[in-house]
Amino acid sequence: MSDEKKVRDCESVVRELWDFLDAELDDATAAEIDAHLEACRHCRSHADFEQRLVDELAGLRRGHTDPEALRERVRAALREAKAES
Ligand SMILES: [Zn+2]
Numbered sequence: 001m002s003d004e005k006k007v008r009d010c011e012s013v014v015r016e017l018w019d020f021l022d023a024e025l026d027d028a029t030a031a032e033i034d035a036h037l038e039a040c041r042h043c044r045s046h047a048d049f050e051q052r053l054v055d056e057l058a059g060l061r062r063g064h065t066d067p068e069a070l071r072e073r074v075r076a077a078l079r080e081a082k083a084e085s
Contacts (some may be wrong), residue, residue: 008036013043021047021054049081 014037019025020033026053056073059065 010036010040010043013037013040014046017047017050018054021051037056045081046079049077050052052077 013033016025016029016033020030020048023030025033053074056065056070060067060070
């Protein structure tokens with residue numbers, strides 16, 4: 001069996017999304033995730049959602065985001081994610 005061209009399944013992509021968005025993955029893995037996101041709408045919406053959270057958290061760390069506003073936006077994002085599924 002060859003695992004040279006391993007196609008990622010949705011589960012493994014979703015599991016690595018945080019590291020992907022945090023740029024914690026090596027180039028090869030990041031490229032695989034990227035390719036999967038291009039092709040898969042399901043994971044794409046996951047990634048969009050988590051990207052939004054990552055951005056908000058980054059703003060919070062820099063002190064640019066008011067925690068109350070963040071909570072409200074996370075709640076709205078969760079509602080949106082639920083409505084999509
Ligand atoms: Zn997928």
